Amino acid sequence: MKRWSALVVPVLLVVAVSLASPLAVAAQQTIRVGADTAFPPFEFVDEETGEYTGFDMELIRAIGEVMGVEVEIVNTVFDGLIPALLLGEFDVIISAMTITEERAQTVAFSDPYFVTGLVIATRPDETSIQSTEDLKGKTVAVQMGSTGHFAAADLPGVGRVDPYQFVDQAMTAVIIGAADAAILDELVAIEYMRAHPDAIKVVGEPFTTEEYGIAVRPQETELLAKINAALAELRASGRYDELYDKWFGVD
Ligand code: GLN
Numbered sequence: 001m002k003r004w005s006a007l008v009v010p011v012l013l014v015v016a017v018s019l020a021s022p023l024a025v026a027a028q029q030t031i032r033v034g035a036d037t038a039f040p041p042f043e044f045v046d047e048e049t050g051e052y053t054g055f056d057m058e059l060i061r062a063i064g065e066v067m068g069v070e071v072e073i074v075n076t077v078f079d080g081l082i083p084a085l086l087l088g089e090f091d092v093i094i095s096a097m098t099i100t101e102e103r104a105q106t107v108a109f110s111d112p113y114f115v116t117g118l119v120i121a122t123r124p125d126e127t128s129i130q131s132t133e134d135l136k137g138k139t140v141a142v143q144m145g146s147t148g149h150f151a152a153a154d155l156p157g158v159g160r161v162d163p164y165q166f167v168d169q170a171m172t173a174v175i176i177g178a179a180d181a182a183i184l185d186e187l188v189a190i191e192y193m194r195a196h197p198d199a200i201k202v203v204g205e206p207f208t209t210e211e212y213g214i215a216v217r218p219q220e221t222e223l224l225a226k227i228n229a230a231l232a233e234l235r236a237s238g239r240y241d242e243l244y245d246k247w248f249g250v251d
Contacts (some may be wrong), residue, residue: 030070030091038076042096055247060094066230079145099213109213117206119190122181124201141170141179148183175199
């Protein structure tokens with residue numbers, strides 16, 4: 001017993017001291033970030049490295065660098081992001097999430113970091129769909145809980161709105177003819193058109209204007225202020241523009 005405690009006491013002391021040391025505190029400085037990581041080019045898995053990549057992923061890592069914290073990405077379906085944030089499964093959402101009045105009643109949004117809009121996507125041979133007017137009587141595929149979903153549901157006369165968990169499934173529905181069109185975020189639609197030029201085309205210009213924001217729980221005012229300060233710093237340093245050009249610049 002004596003020999004046992006002679007060993008355990010110093011070990012416990014070491015554990016207690018290391019827990020209280022600044023190093024241990026620094027090691028805890030990780031922010032957990034929820035994202036639907038199937039939304040290229042904003043968030044997706046790099047097939048070669050298996051890492052999460054995309055504009056948002058690089059932006060949030062850069063924000064983490066400025067804040068001096070580690071960033072850990074937690075993959076969650078888009079429709080489950082806000083509930084999971086509120087339950088404390090992570091502390092931040094970055095997921096090409098549009099700032100809407102409704103969402104702003106339950107979460108707090110950062111300053112906008114991206115301006116975009118919704119478009120219609122359809123098959124290249126579909127010529128009868130030129131605008132939202134032409135969706136009357138049509139089947140429209142959307143991602144569940146997205147602004148594309150809400151917009152489709154609000155369009156008068158749409159035949160049917162089919163919500164899918166992932167945007168990829170909505171696009172597949174269009175490609176195989178299960179839906180006549182999809183409504184989704186412009187740059188994601190363009191990315192699909194680029195990847196599948198024979199199967200998908202984007203119709204016209206965006207018919208909404210939307211701003212993406214980073215979300216935190218409403219009471220996390222200090223965290224939000226740090227995120228906004230980091231965002232401002234990245235804009236001022238030119239790092240934001242570098243990221244923008246990397247992902248959306250003309251090549
Ligand atoms: N911008 C859209 C929204 O906020 C879609 C986002 C997404 O699916 N990741 O609803």
